[in-house]
Amino acid sequence: MDKEKLIIKAFLNELNGDDGAVIKNWCLSKDLFFENVHFKREWLSLEQIASKAMLVNISDAIVMNAVPRYALLGLALPKNLNENQIKDLQRGFLKTAKKFGIKIIGGDTISNEKIDISITLLSKIRKKAIYRKGLKIGHLLAFTGELGQSLKGLELLQKGGSLEAKHRFIKPKLRKDFFYKIANKVVCAMDISDGLSKDLSRLLELNQLGISWFKTLDFYELYSGEEYEILFAFEKKDKEFIEKMAQKYKLKLNIFGQAVKGKYEFRGKEHHF
Structure with a gap:
């Protein structure tokens, strides 16, 4: 522990x-x-x-x-x-x-x-709260936006570089309009503050499930912290609606996996202690 x-x-x-x-x-x-x-x-x-x-x-x-x-x-x-x-x-x-x-x-x-x-x-x-718990076998897992820029920005700063004022590390992009619109279709959610891999491990551990991956994500997508994009899950029947809402708000939607029986192990560096 x-x-x-x-x-x-x-x-x-x-x-x-x-x-x-x-x-x-x-x-x-x-x-x-x-x-x-x-x-x-x-x-x-x-x-x-x-x-x-x-x-x-x-x-x-x-x-x-x-x-x-x-x-x-x-x-x-x-x-x-x-x-x-x-x-x-x-x-x-x-x-x-x-x-x-x-x-x-x-x-x-x-x-x-x-x-x-x-x-x-x-x-x-708003109407009802969305929790981290609620994931079931078959639910689709997704995250908003593009991950990796926060860690890349941090690395640049650590090397003595500088970032533009709109860079994600300085000014996170919050997706409230999109998320509030799809909230009644979302079964569980959390923000990505410690990196997708770490936060996904928390979500899956809480719900005692594993993941079947749809795509291979790179190091930065998995381990970039302080992204503040949204990790969430929904039923397959709501996929079309959620995709349409992402298009409406000009937001990249990444459906990257499906909840299955099993366990997911985080193998990265802890951001806490």
């Missing part, structure tokens, strides 16, 4: 273990975004740091079929940040919150040696 599983196991209950906790018609979620863990200051502007911190949290709400409404911010910031730098951070939070209709309603701030951000999101469930 890895240490992440050890921590989660102590708090397991009927509300825990998904991208968010569903309480009545609300979804509550939290993500951390820490300097020297998720980013380096020389890689992103302060506005980009705050914006990405919001986006990675919003991603969790979307895959639960929930619409973000309120946010609580936990900010640990260096004392040497000046007023203009703090305003840059504020701008990133506020612009992204406004884009998704989110109101920031409070939180906490402390001084720290680096920038550490914790965001709690309160989101309204």
Whole structure:
């Protein structure tokens, strides 16, 4: 058992273990975004740091079929940040919150040696929540978009290069319009934050199933983390509808496998600890 599983196991209950906790018609979620863990200051502007911190949290709400409404911010910031730098951070939070209709309603701030951000999101469930559990034999497995660019971007940054402001590593693309449209056909879903292979292993382990692959995916498609595309499953009878919706929203849809009896083993590098 890895240490992440050890921590989660102590708090397991009927509300825990998904991208968010569903309480009545609300979804509550939290993500951390820490300097020297998720980013380096020389890689992103302060506005980009705050914006990405919001986006990675919003991603969790979307895959639960929930619409973000309120946010609580936990900010640990260096004392040497000046007023203009703090305003840059504020701008990133506020612009992204406004884009998704989110109101920031409070939180906490402390001084720290680096920038550490914790965001709690309160989101309204649309009709019914979508969980990671629900996969059955015969269901088709798919992911949105193209995977691999986040890891390639990270590698470039680690070599001293730079990325355009619209690069996926800096500004994840969230697929809310497409996903909300197909949500009533989706049997289970999660966002791809730790790489397709790792997140697929979580989904299959939870549902005690394996996979029959339709195509061979390369290293970057399997192991690129922080993509924030959507991994989801659906019944064969809904394939045509989902494909039409992908075309409508000009989105690449990758139907890469089918759930079968068996087990899937993750063989990559752990992103946690």
